[in-house]
Amino acid sequence: MPSISYHPEVAADSKPLRADAARNRANLLAAATEVFAARGLDAPLEQIARRAGVSIGTLYAHFPSREAFVDAIFPERLAVLDRIAERSLADPDPWSGFVGFLEGLFALQSEDHGLNDAVARRLPNAREVAEVCHRGGLHAERIVARAKASGQLRADFELGDLATLTWAMSQVIRESMDTAPNAWRRCLAFLTDGLRAEAARTPAGS
Amino acid sequence: MPSISYHPEVAADSKPLRADAARNRANLLAAATEVFAARGLDAPLEQIARRAGVSIGTLYAHFPSREAFVDAIFPERLAVLDRIAERSLADPDPWSGFVGFLEGLFALQSEDHGLNDAVARRLPNAREVAEVCHRGGLHAERIVARAKASGQLRADFELGDLATLTWAMSQVIRESMDTAPNAWRRCLAFLTDGLRAEAARTPAGS
DNA sequence: CACGAACCTGAGGGTGCCCTCGATTTCGTA
DNA sequence: TACGAAATCGAGGGCACCCTCAGGTTCGTG
CATH class of the missing domain: 1.10.357 (Tetracycline Repressor; domain 2)
Known part of the structure; x- marks a missing residue:
């Protein structure tokens, strides 16, 4: 049951995110959505990080795997x-x-x-x-x-x-x-x- | 225009191959056929070389590209x-x-x-x-x-x-x-x- | 059998992507 | 404002595959 929201302001799971973290997470999701849409699910993650204006390390901090992105983006x-x-x-x-x-x-x-x-x-x-x-x-x-x-x-x-x-x-x-x-x-x-x-x-x- | 035969004994193009080279070429083709059949056209070429009992260098000596294999195998x-x-x-x-x-x-x-x-x-x-x-x-x-x-x-x-x-x-x-x-x-x-x-x-x- | 040409080898450099982790910066609170 | 926790950064090690080339081996002819 999807209790996780990736819209930080509604974050119900565990602790609330720090402001910068929430912003980055949102940017990452937006970037992933665009990149996946254009290049398919196998697009390089580094491209997503770049488009989100974030380092690859930060990307992994938020989404530990490609599937985490998929799960965050597509159900909606x-x-x-x-x-x-x-x-x-x-x-x-x-x-x-x-x-x-x-x-x-x-x-x-x-x-x-x-x-x-x-x-x-x-x-x-x-x-x-x-x-x-x-x-x-x-x-x-x-x-x-x-x-x-x-x-x-x-x-x-x-x-x-x-x-x-x-x-x-x-x-x-x-x-x-x-x-x-x-x-x-x-x-x-x-x-x-x-x-x-x-x-x-x-x-x-x- | 296919004047090329990859059966060495019939080799019409350019010089005839040396015996070992002909054998290797045949082995490579057989290996490629099997590997492509099992894993698809994107199978690693090194796998083909290994199955043919030949080094990767030899593979490239005979077939300079993946497409060369494709062209040698499939038209027939x-x-x-x-x-x-x-x-x-x-x-x-x-x-x-x-x-x-x-x-x-x-x-x-x-x-x-x-x-x-x-x-x-x-x-x-x-x-x-x-x-x-x-x-x-x-x-x-x-x-x-x-x-x-x-x-x-x-x-x-x-x-x-x-x-x-x-x-x-x-x-x-x-x-x-x-x-x-x-x-x-x-x-x-x-x-x-x-x-x-x-x-x-x-x-x-x- | 000996010699040169033909052929083979495989280590190694290149690429592209994955993912980690210690050093550094930023945030939010006291 | 100063401090510690939270978050970020990005260099770098891994991996899988690509392809090359200098040096060693084998063939086949004279």
């Missing part, structure tokens, strides 16, 4: 997923809810190299992110079940296929984001058209 | 693509030819991490590979055109979408190859079902 942004899922479940048409969920997820990923990596990659030590993804999975389960029950989503679609689709789309997004930011939509259109029950011709074996 | 294996394309064009049913081409391509990629990387990645300095891919593209153009002309492939599918699909599938293959070697087939089934003209519901915008 990924919280949108809950909204998207709720909206999808609220959609009177289960199919358009399902498609809307996928579109929302991938649109989110396509905004930001870092976010795209965070969603598509296994990050065992980023607990907060894992937690958000788990929540997303629970929502997805209901969305998928509803679309299947309505007879619109093909019956041989399984929950695990969502992970596969995410891998697939994450790569499309990664490769095209900087040159053709909407290319992934074409791919998704093909895919979702193939996921309709009435389109199912090729049985998906296990 | 990618030549299968020509066969696959021919078989697809020979198929009386344009649609099943089209699908067969995709299946053949991805099945090839799924055999080998290195091959998967070679197909999915831009390798500007691997001329031989680029050449093979270019040939593949020409074949693909006819296969796509035929499938579209027959009214079976959706009309808004474009040649460039093939590259996108390749990116997508390469990632699925990469992530699942070692744990679920056939997972990509499910994904491809969804995709191809969505590529049929009669399945087209969501227009693919540019």
Whole structure:
């Protein structure tokens, strides 16, 4: 349960930070957000420190690992997923809810190299992110079940296929984001058209 | 233009190699093939040298760059693509030819991490590979055109979408190859079902 | 078999990134 | 303002990989 806030003024965990420390922490988070967005999750940490106007030592004092950054930055942004899922479940048409969920997820990923990596990659030590993804999975389960029950989503679609689709789309997004930011939509259109029950011709074996 | 043979006994280019050099070169190629297959194109070259029973210096004497390896190894294996394309064009049913081409391509990629990387990645300095891919593209153009002309492939599918699909599938293959070697087939089934003209519901915008 | 050319070796310098830790500065309080 | 705790700094050691080159070895021919 995320009791940690990285907004220093609200810091609930342990001692409050000294003023300079709080400022640096905030700068680091902002810098990390920008750098990850531009270069992906594997960007050198020293670049983040430089952009934050802080030494590499200070960076490590605040965030002992790359995953600590990830965990501090992305859960908040990924919280949108809950909204998207709720909206999808609220959609009177289960199919358009399902498609809307996928579109929302991938649109989110396509905004930001870092976010795209965070969603598509296994990050065992980023607990907060894992937690958000788990929540997303629970929502997805209901969305998928509803679309299947309505007879619109093909019956041989399984929950695990969502992970596969995410891998697939994450790569499309990664490769095209900087040159053709909407290319992934074409791919998704093909895919979702193939996921309709009435389109199912090729049985998906296990 | 591939006048170079990396089978020393047939070496046509320039001077013939000394016996030990020829042996080493063959060992290096075998080692590189194995290592690339297991670890992908970014595997450390020193690992290849070690497996070939040769020093790193010797490796560089034979293959001055990683791309030289790629160019020496993969064109031969990618030549299968020509066969696959021919078989697809020979198929009386344009649609099943089209699908067969995709299946053949991805099945090839799924055999080998290195091959998967070679197909999915831009390798500007691997001329031989680029050449093979270019040939593949020409074949693909006819296969796509035929499938579209027959009214079976959706009309808004474009040649460039093939590259996108390749990116997508390469990632699925990469992530699942070692744990679920056939997972990509499910994904491809969804995709191809969505590529049929009669399945087209969501227009693919540019 | 002896000699030179061809070939091989591996230590070592370069790069880029990771992360630590003792010295130094800054903050906030008394 | 002066003091100690808190925070910062950045040089530097590690690591993994890249690539080179001077010196030793092997081949194959005369």
